[in-house]
Amino acid sequence: MSQRQIIQGVMALLRPLLLDVVPGVQQTAALALGRLADSSDSLAEAVVKENILPDVVQSVTSHNRFHKKAAAFVLRAVAKHSPELSQAVVDCGGVDALVQCLMEFDPGVKEAAAWALGCVARHNATLSQTVVNAGAVPVLVLCLLEPEMALKRIAASTLSDICKHTPELAHAVVDAGAIPHLAQLILSRDTKLKRQVFSALSQIAKHSASLSEMVAEVGVFPAAMTCLKDPDEYVRKNVTTLMREMVKQTAELSQLVVNCGGLGAVIDYLGDCSGSLRLPGIMMLGYVASHSESLAMAVILSKGVSQLAVCLSEEPEDHIKAATVWSIGQIGQHTPDHAKAVAMANLLPKLLKLYMDASSSEDLQAKSKKALKSILQKCTHLPALEPLLYDAPSKILKHVMCQFSKVLPHDSKARRLFVTSGGLKKVQEIQAEPGSVLQEHINAINSCFPEEIVRYYSPGYSEVLLERLENYQPA
Amino acid sequence: MAGLLTLEQKLQHFRKEYFYRSNQAEENRKRENQAATLIQSWFRGCLERAYLSHLHKKAIIIQKIWRGFTARARVRQMVKAAYFIMKMNFYEEMAVRIQQRWRGFFARKHIHSFYARKSYMEGILKKNESVRNELDEICDLQKKERESLKMIQEQTAKVYQAHRLHYLLSTEQCPGVFNSPFRQAPHEMELLLRQVKHSAPNRMVPKSRVSFLGIPGPAAHGFSATTESPWMKSTRICSFRPALPPIASKNYQVMVVKATTKSLDLED
Numbered sequence: 001m002s003q004r005q006i007i008q009g010v011m012a013l014l015r016p017l018l019l020d021v022v023p024g025v026q027q028t029a030a031l032a033l034g035r036l037a038d039s040s041d042s043l044a045e046a047v048v049k050e051n052i053l054p055d056v057v058q059s060v061t062s063h064n065r066f067h068k069k070a071a072a073f074v075l076r077a078v079a080k081h082s083p084e085l086s087q088a089v090v091d092c093g094g095v096d097a098l099v100q101c102l103m104e105f106d107p108g109v110k111e112a113a114a115w116a117l118g119c120v121a122r123h124n125a126t127l128s129q130t131v132v133n134a135g136a137v138p139v140l141v142l143c144l145l146e147p148e149m150a151l152k153r154i155a156a157s158t159l160s161d162i163c164k165h166t167p168e169l170a171h172a173v174v175d176a177g178a179i180p181h182l183a184q185l186i187l188s189r190d191t192k193l194k195r196q197v198f199s200a201l202s203q204i205a206k207h208s209a210s211l212s213e214m215v216a217e218v219g220v221f222p223a224a225m226t227c228l229k230d231p232d233e234y235v236r237k238n239v240t241t242l243m244r245e246m247v248k249q250t251a252e253l254s255q256l257v258v259n260c261g262g263l264g265a266v267i268d269y270l271g272d273c274s275g276s277l278r279l280p281g282i283m284m285l286g287y288v289a290s291h292s293e294s295l296a297m298a299v300i301l302s303k304g305v306s307q308l309a310v311c312l313s314e315e316p317e318d319h320i321k322a323a324t325v326w327s328i329g330q331i332g333q334h335t336p337d338h339a340k341a342v343a344m345a346n347l348l349p350k351l352l353k354l355y356m357d358a359s360s361s362e363d364l365q366a367k368s369k370k371a372l373k374s375i376l377q378k379c380t381h382l383p384a385l386e387p388l389l390y391d392a393p394s395k396i397l398k399h400v401m402c403q404f405s406k407v408l409p410h411d412s413k414a415r416r417l418f419v420t421s422g423g424l425k426k427v428q429e430i431q432a433e434p435g436s437v438l439q440e441h442i443n444a445i446n447s448c449f450p451e452e453i454v455r456y457y458s459p460g461y462s463e464v465l466l467e468r469l470e471n472y473q474p475a
Numbered sequence: 476m477a478g479l480l481t482l483e484q485k486l487q488h489f490r491k492e493y494f495y496r497s498n499q500a501e502e503n504r505k506r507e508n509q510a511a512t513l514i515q516s517w518f519r520g521c522l523e524r525a526y527l528s529h530l531h532k533k534a535i536i537i538q539k540i541w542r543g544f545t546a547r548a549r550v551r552q553m554v555k556a557a558y559f560i561m562k563m564n565f566y567e568e569m570a571v572r573i574q575q576r577w578r579g580f581f582a583r584k585h586i587h588s589f590y591a592r593k594s595y596m597e598g599i600l601k602k603n604e605s606v607r608n609e610l611d612e613i614c615d616l617q618k619k620e621r622e623s624l625k626m627i628q629e630q631t632a633k634v635y636q637a638h639r640l641h642y643l644l645s646t647e648q649c650p651g652v653f654n655s656p657f658r659q660a661p662h663e664m665e666l667l668l669r670q671v672k673h674s675a676p677n678r679m680v681p682k683s684r685v686s687f688l689g690i691p692g693p694a695a696h697g698f699s700a701t702t703e704s705p706w707m708k709s710t711r712i713c714s715f716r717p718a719l720p721p722i723a724s725k726n727y728q729v730m731v732v733k734a735t736t737k738s739l740d741l742e743d
Contacts, residue, residue, distance in 0.1 A: 225606060225610060226609075226610060226613050228610060229610045229611070229613065229614040231618075258599060259599070259602065260602075260606070261599075261602040261603045261605065261606030261607075262606075263599070263603055264602075264603025264604065264606055264607050265603075265606055265607065265610060268607060294592060294595070297596060298596060298599050301596050301599070301600055302599065302600065302603055
């Protein structure tokens with residue numbers, strides 16, 4: 001028999017059992033259906049197609065709590081696979097029945113109902129809106145206060161799934177008073193609960209500045225930092241994600257985070273973990289630095305640049321490298337001091353290499369070019385600029401030349417260094433179209449030096465001298 | 476007679492002359508009148524012109540003097556105003572210089588205060604350090620807590636095992652499993668067994684055996700993730716008999732006393 005026939009046969013057998021007289025049979029049938037739907041989405045679709053869902057929704061409203069649990073399990077198993085299946089669950093009136101279940105006494109029933117609602121709300125904004133319209137949010141917030149740890153976890157994860165889509169949904173959750181309760185749960189000992197709580201808070205905070213400020217007002221900050229040393233890596237990642245979402249919004253929030261000592265903690269976190277867990281931490285440093293130059297200086301002084309250099313060299317993945325490169329650009333772009341700090345960490349040749357490397361993705365190349373350009377426009381530290389003279393393509397080279405032409409006319413020591421380190425020689429060797437910006441800069445640089453030196457270093461000068469020697473007649 | 480003739484001739488001549496002259500005069504009267512009028516009008520005109528020019532000159536003198544007077548007054552006023560403006564410009568320039576210096580000073584001292592920024596940066600570094608230390612402390616504390624919890628759990632597990640495995644206690648005749656003659660000292664389990672008093676087991680219902688309603692089924696993981704330790708009594712729907720306390724028999728007590736004295740002897 002083909003797979004499809006087997007499935008249809010099974011469904012046909014289970015369906016009358018759901019409506020059986022004996023409650024034990026009903027419950028076991030529901031349990032079986034749930035486990036089948038859980039294991040694959042074709043089975044879940046079969047459950048929907050055979051019109052079993054209305055019966056299941058009927059059993060959700062029954063009196064027996066084990067029956068309710070089993071039926072809620074079935075709804076969850078069906079809804080979790082795809083948005084269309086969740087829509088089917090919603091169309092059968094499943095959401096209202098589940099919200100009724102949430103108001104029961106038994107914690108197991110509440111947990112199953114909350115989990116099912118979370119699976120429905122996870123997929124997209126319209127489904128979340130349906131869940132919110134059914135009045136689930138205040139009941140979920142009450143569930144956060146229940147003593148059972150599992151129920152708290154599931155309630156937090158469902159709230160997180162609801163908030164993540166749009167700001168209006170996040171506002172709906174916040175209006176139900178979720179934030180203070182979530183903030184209290186930060187202090188709990190349970191690891192999985194902390195994961196969900198931080199994920200919920202970061203989903204709320206990411207939409208707008210006012211929401212982030214609401215999260216910050218509750219006093220989440222100093223408490224959240226203790227969780228940065230939690231042994232579980234996902235708790236740490238979610239805390240860093242929360243910090244990143246808050247810091248992204250406004251400069252005052254970044255200031256708040258920095259004043260609480262967040263920078264040191266995040267930099268330690270970056271040092272401890274590896275791989276894609278580093279991503280929120282790296283982005284957080286970039287967002288902090290992007291707001292103002294004093295914050296960027298704070299990042300530099302907390303040894304952020306060296307840590308980012310370590311991340312850049314260690315991570316193999318392109319998207320993490322792109323994020324690191326972006327953060328470095330944000331740090332270095334403000335003033336010559338910042339650019340100097342970035343250059344001293346030997347990052348400019350690395351950025352150039354990433355830009356030139358053919359194997360890096362387009363995103364990485366674009367980001368490294370932008371970062372390099374913005375840092376170069378402020379960099380006046382000439383020893384760091386010289387290595388770039390040798391390998392850079394003309395687009396980068398014109399910025400380097402521009403910087404040289406700005407600094408060299410005023411600083412005689414720098415001119416001397418430039419000549420002795422071979423920079424002037426390299427400049428002469430550069431071919432540039434006359435009239436282009438590059439040629440203008442080269443002329444400006446050449447005008448800083450006496451003509452003999454320029455001629456001495458121009459290519460082919462030894463041949464010119466030899467020619468003169470040949471034509472010379474001693475008197 | 477001759478005189479009379481001459482007289483008459485003269486008279487006639489006189490008459491003719493008179494007639495001739497008055498004729499002439501009559502003829503010239505108009506011309507002469509006109510000439511006289513012309514001369515008189517011309518003369519009167521000259522008089523008038525002289526008078527007018529005299530008046531003009533005097534009027535010019537008056538106007539000249541008046542204009543000079545008003546112009547001098549105006550110039551005096553203009554000089555005053557120009558002086559005032561010059562003074563005001565000077566003051567304003569000085570005021571601008573003062574304001575420049577003041578604003579530069581104020582900005583350098585308060586708004587973009589270098590030292591405040593420096594101390595802010597140092598403060599941040601210190602705060603980072605202190606936060607790091609605090610976090611390390613908290614982390615250590617939590618680790619210690621977790622370890623102590625773990626140790627307590629292990630200890631209770633061992634004590635429970637000792638409760639259940641009390642029959643493995645070594646007797647006078649026969650050494651138990653944990654008291655092998657080849658060991659220098661008895662195993663810790665042996666010592667625990669000696670300390671612990673035997674308790675009859677309650678009817679324990681491990682979680683993994685029974686699902687709801689007592690129907691045997693495979694492990695139901697999906698329903699609650701509560702961390703129940705398997706040796707704690709489950710409050711689910713399961714039937715168990717309440718445990719009766721062990722009957723305190725004399726023999727049994729003697730055995731226990733002997734076991735404890737034995738352990739004390741061995742320890743000496």
